[in-house]
Amino acid sequence: MSIIAFVLLSAAAIYFFAKRIVAVRRNIFLGRKETINNRSSERWAQMTRVALGQSKMVVRPVAGFFHILIYVGFVLINAEVLEIFIDGFTNQHRIFAPYLGAFYDVLISFFELLALGVIIACIVFLARRWGGLKRFKGIEMQGFPTRDAAIILIVEVILMKALFIMDAADMKLSNGEHFFLVSSWLSFWTEWFTPAQLETISHTAWWFHLVGIFAFLNYVPYSKHFHIFMAFPNTWYGSLDPAGKLNNMESVKSEVKMMMDPNANPYAAPASDAPLARLGAKDVADLSWKSLMDAYTCTECGRCTSVCPANQTGKKLSPRKIMMDTRDRLEEVGKNIDQHGMEFQDGKSLLGDYISVEEIRACTTCNACVEACPVLINPVDIIVDLRRYLTLEESNIPVEWGMMNTNIQNNGAPWKFPASDRGNWAQNNG
Amino acid sequence: MTPNITTMAEMAAKGEKPEILFWVGCAGSFDERAQRVSKAFAQILNDCGISFAILGSEESCTGDPAKRAGDEMTFQMQAMMNIQVLDAYEVKKIVTACPHCFNTLKNEYPDLGGNYEVIHHSTLLQQLINEGRIKLKDGGAFKGKKITFHDSCYLGRANGIYEAPRAVLEALDADLFEMKRAKKNGLCCGAGGAQMFKEAEAGDLEINHERMDDVMEIQPDVVAVACPFCMTMLRDGVKQKEQESTMEVLDLAELVVRQNG
Numbered sequence: 001m002s003i004i005a006f007v008l009l010s011a012a013a014i015y016f017f018a019k020r021i022v023a024v025r026r027n028i029f030l031g032r033k034e035t036i037n038n039r040s041s042e043r044w045a046q047m048t049r050v051a052l053g054q055s056k057m058v059v060r061p062v063a064g065f066f067h068i069l070i071y072v073g074f075v076l077i078n079a080e081v082l083e084i085f086i087d088g089f090t091n092q093h094r095i096f097a098p099y100l101g102a103f104y105d106v107l108i109s110f111f112e113l114l115a116l117g118v119i120i121a122c123i124v125f126l127a128r129r130w131g132g133l134k135r136f137k138g139i140e141m142q143g144f145p146t147r148d149a150a151i152i153l154i155v156e157v158i159l160m161k162a163l164f165i166m167d168a169a170d171m172k173l174s175n176g177e178h179f180f181l182v183s184s185w186l187s188f189w190t191e192w193f194t195p196a197q198l199e200t201i202s203h204t205a206w207w208f209h210l211v212g213i214f215a216f217l218n219y220v221p222y223s224k225h226f227h228i229f230m231a232f233p234n235t236w237y238g239s240l241d242p243a244g245k246l247n248n249m250e251s252v253k254s255e256v257k258m259m260m261d262p263n264a265n266p267y268a269a270p271a272s273d274a275p276l277a278r279l280g281a282k283d284v285a286d287l288s289w290k291s292l293m294d295a296y297t298c299t300e301c302g303r304c305t306s307v308c309p310a311n312q313t314g315k316k317l318s319p320r321k322i323m324m325d326t327r328d329r330l331e332e333v334g335k336n337i338d339q340h341g342m343e344f345q346d347g348k349s350l351l352g353d354y355i356s357v358e359e360i361r362a363c364t365t366c367n368a369c370v371e372a373c374p375v376l377i378n379p380v381d382i383i384v385d386l387r388r389y390l391t392l393e394e395s396n397i398p399v400e401w402g403m404m405n406t407n408i409q410n411n412g413a414p415w416k417f418p419a420s421d422r423g424n425w426a427q428n429n430g
Numbered sequence: 431m432t433p434n435i436t437t438m439a440e441m442a443a444k445g446e447k448p449e450i451l452f453w454v455g456c457a458g459s460f461d462e463r464a465q466r467v468s469k470a471f472a473q474i475l476n477d478c479g480i481s482f483a484i485l486g487s488e489e490s491c492t493g494d495p496a497k498r499a500g501d502e503m504t505f506q507m508q509a510m511m512n513i514q515v516l517d518a519y520e521v522k523k524i525v526t527a528c529p530h531c532f533n534t535l536k537n538e539y540p541d542l543g544g545n546y547e548v549i550h551h552s553t554l555l556q557q558l559i560n561e562g563r564i565k566l567k568d569g570g571a572f573k574g575k576k577i578t579f580h581d582s583c584y585l586g587r588a589n590g591i592y593e594a595p596r597a598v599l600e601a602l603d604a605d606l607f608e609m610k611r612a613k614k615n616g617l618c619c620g621a622g623g624a625q626m627f628k629e630a631e632a633g634d635l636e637i638n639h640e641r642m643d644d645v646m647e648i649q650p651d652v653v654a655v656a657c658p659f660c661m662t663m664l665r666d667g668v669k670q671k672e673q674e675s676t677m678e679v680l681d682l683a684e685l686v687v688r689q690n691g
Binding site (some may be wrong): 136138140188223241242243245246250252253255256257259279280306310311312313314315316317345358361362363365366367368370371384386387388389390391392399400401405406409412413414415417419420421422423424425426 | 460
């Protein structure tokens with residue numbers, strides 16, 4: 001009976017998780033095609049360093065330290081979850097114990113120490129959030145994002161507590177056969193119950209932990225917490241080029257080539273019947289798929305926004321909001337496709353309905369946000385693509401930028417000086 | 431003292447080719463303050479006996495501000511025209527005192543067919559000092575002076591060049607103080623991304639004034655810069671804080687020239 005319940009529950013949890021992953025993958029690949037697979041050994045090294053090794057997390061030592069506590073705890077305690085799984089399939093309890101002997105207690109005690117570390121770190125993180133750390137405020141954090149962060153931290157604490165309850169009950173029941181370090185400190189309450197009651201408590205805690213894990217698994221892909229998976233592909237695909245390099249638009253390259261080619265026939269039919277792609281980005285599907293992956297990877301930590309010169313001087317731009325808006329809009333587009341099919345248009349777009357012109361105009365492309373991001377997200381790419389759309393498709397630019405571009409075209413400088421005077425400084429005895 | 435500067439065209443007419451092209455940039459060519467930096471740098475090249483030339487009227491904007499304002503068409507037109515000129519003169523190596531030109535020429539032109547060795551003047555100055563070709567006077571103009579260096583985004587974060595400008599400053603025998611936001615954490619001056627050419631969006635204060643708070647904590651004699659736009663922004667900041675009589679904003683090349691002057 002218990003095995004059937006376990007198998008059904010596991011199958012359902014894994015099915016819904018997989019279904020969600022497939023949907024996220026489809027959403028990401030709604031983005032503009034771009035091939036990113038060169039220099040793969042450097043990419044593996046980058047992923048190992050940045051995601052596995054948390055190299056950019058520790059730039060801020062306090063947050064970095066506690067984050068590593070949770071991270072290491074999460075990864076290693078999964079070894080215990082493996083046992084919980086096998087127990088579930090075989091209707092055993094602590095199936096590894098007889099094989100490992102005394103080492104089993106050492107191992108579980110080690111996991112308990114990690115779990116304690118996770119609890120402490122989660123409490124520290126909750127204190128930082130509820131204590132009003134400025135980085136976690138901001139207009140984009142109102143409502144779900146703030147709730148989401150708290151839910152994750154509280155659930156992690158509760159899941160770890162369930163482990164301690166189970167361990168303490170089992171320790172008492174084993175009559176001295178087992179000794180688990182942290183739960184031994186917290187086992188005073190086991191005196192209050194009969195062995196039969198402790199049996200029930202242990203069993204309930206086991207199920208609670210299991211159901212908790214499955215619930216967590218299926219919550220994560222809808223949450224900022226998705227970064228625990230996405231950090232890995234995102235750092236693998238993260239740029240290896242100098243941060244200052246922007247891509248050159250392929251669609252413009254062919255136009256410019258034709259304009260510069262004296263033999264080109266301006267009336268020649270376009271090479272294919274495909275509709276002309278939009279220049280720049282108005283909506284999420286115009287962005288590179290990597291920008292969309294960035295959006296799903298963002299965990300809304302706000303390190304980007306806290307170093308953004310525009311944000312710090314009171315402008316509307318917040319790089320974190322750019323990423324969150326991109327994800328929210330992409331989710332909306334994905335839902336539209338699920339409900340109405342690929343061709344459906346809802347008349348909304350990322351630029352305008354989510355991100356305002358004023359926000360993207362405030363960016364200095366200084367790359368502070370890119371440098372600050374612990375998982376190699378690049379908000380500047382999105383901002384520049386949105387600017388490209390405004391400029392190239394809508395000619396919507398500030399008057400001064402219009403004059404600047406005209407000056408560059410006419411006299412090769414952003415100011416209105418004659419090109420012929422460009423070398424004058426070298427002659428002047430000024 | 432006026433440096434001796436020839437153009438690529440003049441050299442080509444004599445059948446000569448320089449060792450290196452000095453890409454002056456729009457600011458270095460037209461902005462009066464930045465022209466003084468161009469002259470100082472040309473002076474250094476002269477003094478080191480480096481064979482160089484400028485393009486003069488054949489140089490044109492790299493297209494950086496247009497690209498960052500979203501006008502990719504203007505950028506690529508500029509790039510293609512510049513690449514034609516550079517290739518016609520068979521340019522191999524380029525030095526520039528502008529981090530924006532540097533970034534664009536080095537990172538964005540290769541994909542459009544323009545492949546050159548591009549270095550920023552801070553790197554060249556560091557090399558020349560290391561090789562002993564620039565000899566800085568002991569007890570020169572900046573001995574014991576308090577200097578802070580403002581990292582340009584397009585030199586620092588954009589291209590990872592943090593040490594070269596500092597090496598130049600250390601060679602001056604001055605006291606180098608770092609601002610609280612320096613190197614990777616350096617705060618932008620507010621000019622990048624074509625902001626130089628328009629009014630800032632509405633906010634509480636200007637970015638260069640925010641940056642001046644970092645400068646004021648140091649109270650330096652000199653704010654050293656390596657970018658003509660940072661120069662404009664920080665000079666404006668110094669004015670806004672009414673510090674013109676106590677601090678100067680100087681480019682690395684000017685510091686080198688003045689140390690020995």
